[in-house]
Amino acid sequence: MKTAFVTDSGCGKSVEQLMADGIYSVPLQVSYDGKNFHDQEDITIDEAYALMKDGKMLSTSLPSLGKIEELFSKLKEEGYERIFAVPICSGLSGTINAMAMCCEQLGIVFEYVDCHVTAVVQEYMIKVAKALFEDGKSMEEIKAVLGRIVDTTNTILLPNDLQHLKRGGRLTPLAATLGGLLKIKPILKINQETHGKIDVADKVRTMHRAMDNVIEIMKKEHVDDSYLITVAHADDAKEADVYMEKIKAAFPNAKHQIIKLVSVVGVHTGRGCQAVQYFKMIKD
Incomplete structure (x- = not known):
């Protein structure tokens, strides 16, 4: 056919x-x-x-x-x-x-x-x-x-602009205000478990702490050398480089790349978001 x-x-x-x-x-x-x-x-x-x-x-x-x-x-x-x-x-x-x-x-x-x-x-x-x-x-x-x-696929988002999420209707005004005052960084996930919907995985105080938490999640999911790990940034290449260095230190033999976060996701998370997407590649 x-x-x-x-x-x-x-x-x-x-x-x-x-x-x-x-x-x-x-x-x-x-x-x-x-x-x-x-x-x-x-x-x-x-x-x-x-x-x-x-x-x-x-x-x-x-x-x-x-x-x-x-x-x-x-x-x-x-x-x-x-x-x-x-x-x-x-x-x-x-x-x-x-x-x-x-x-x-x-x-x-x-x-x-x-x-x-x-x-x-x-x-x-x-x-x-x-x-x-x-x-x-x-x-x-x-x-x-x-x-x-x-x-084996997971995507984890680290938004930096809670006000943008509030304006887009994906976070209540009170949550956005409290999050900003307390400098809370939500760790969001989207995968098969969430049925392709964005859900909260954790909350921390700083972007770099959030990155470290994501790496711990990846270790618990047994990410290894057969994975492709992508860091995708929403108009913040400098932080993406920091994120990638942390990932390379934890998974030095995996395949790595940095890209810009696709518009259809970045539009909703706001600028400054750092995302990591990883999955096990099939063998040739």
Whole structure:
């Protein structure tokens, strides 16, 4: 069955970048001042953070149904009978449901795996799925491999701007005020256990103490040399470097990288957030 592999801009890459690897994508939406912009197409990560620095309150939403329908109709015309998707997780977005609905209307088979997060693991999983398919693996085998990746995945967020979380409605005004006065740094997590929703893992007094706590969490989860560990920052590269040095000291033989936190997450956490995402890579 001719199968197209599809994701969205939650992975931090543009439609053009993903197409270079034979993967189709649709852009999520970033909105401000009553206007919608296609993520990674009309507005870059840097532009989003610049707007936030200027005091703009941004929001995000799933890809427009028109964009999904346009892509899927094109794929059907090209003879694709099935779409296999790894979109941004259902706990953060309705993208999976929108894709499923479009496939049903067009009469295309829809298969997907919920990554329960977004960003780096989302891109990794769709690329692994395509490679396995090209190696002759069945849908069941592909889903089993991706499931093992999800089982080892965790994303931990260290927001620095409690007032931004308050303005965005994700923290009560009282909690934000008390947190600011007491210099409390919440440690937030998003993973399979939280069903792709953001939950509180712990609270500490300083950003560097929070980083140390995250490393202890990683040790308890038996992170080892087979993991990819990503530090993603919301417009604060200096602190990301500090975070990465701590991580490298604890896990020197793992694979490491620093990136900018994807817009669809950074918009909600605010500038200055430091995130770490890690998962066990599959063996070649």
